[in-house]
Amino acid sequence: MDRIVCQRSLIAALAPGFLGAILLLTPLKSGASPASTAGWVDQLTGFVVVQRGIAQAKDEPGSFDPYIGQVTLVRSLYDRGDWNGSYMAMNRLMDMLEVREGDINPKAADAIWDYCYEVTPPSLHDVKRHKEWWDKRVDWEQFFWEE
Numbered sequence: 001m002d003r004i005v006c007q008r009s010l011i012a013a014l015a016p017g018f019l020g021a022i023l024l025l026t027p028l029k030s031g032a033s034p035a036s037t038a039g040w041v042d043q044l045t046g047f048v049v050v051q052r053g054i055a056q057a058k059d060e061p062g063s064f065d066p067y068i069g070q071v072t073l074v075r076s077l078y079d080r081g082d083w084n085g086s087y088m089a090m091n092r093l094m095d096m097l098e099v100r101e102g103d104i105n106p107k108a109a110d111a112i113w114d115y116c117y118e119v120t121p122p123s124l125h126d127v128k129r130h131k132e133w134w135d136k137r138v139d140w141e142q143f144f145w146e147e
Contacts, residue, residue, distance in 0.1 A: 040119040040120055040121060041071070041074060041075045041078055043115075043119045044071055044074075044115065044116065044119055044120065045068070045071045045072075045075070047111075047112060047115045047119075048064060048067050048068055048071055048112060049064075049068070051064065051104075051108040051111060051112055052064035052067075052068070054108070055104065055105055055108055060104075060105050060108075061103060062100075062102050062103040062104035062105060062108075063102040063103070063104070064102060064104060064108075065102065066096060066101050066102045067093065067096060067097075067101075067102065067104075067112065070089065070092060070093045070096060071093065073089050074086055074089045074090055074093065077089055078124075083123070083124070086124050087123070087124050087125065087126075090116070090120060090124050090125040091125055091126055093116065094113065094116065094125060094126070097109045097110075097112055097113045097116075098113075
């Protein structure tokens with residue numbers, strides 16, 4: 001009887017430790033799922049709203065409404081699991097930023113562009129266009145060799 005009690009006590013004492021070790025050693029799931037990565041849409045939306053607020057505070061011309069509408073569309077498509085639609089909508093947002101749709105300040109458009117690259121999952125927008133965009137605007141020879 002004492003042996004059974006001792007075994008059960010040992011199991012009861014060690015089980016939480018084993019469970020904890022398993023949880024700590026199990027890698028977190030990565031990849032796009034609405035629950036785990038929807039935060040990127042919130043971050044992007046928030047960044048666009050902040051840029052709009054900065055422009056309004058400086059009394060700059062231009063409308064951020066098209067961008068907020070486009071990010072809202074991205075969110076809607078993403079929430080429905082429409083990856084192709086999300087990809088197309090994100091690239092439309094990038095097109096809008098390139099041409100400064102709504103006549104927004106170029107610095108704000110560049111900031112949103114850069115932030116899109118930081119937070120948007122690569123599978124949901126054409127990351128090659130960031131390199132192409134920078135290649136058009138940066139003199140790499142001067143950038144790396146300027147003293």
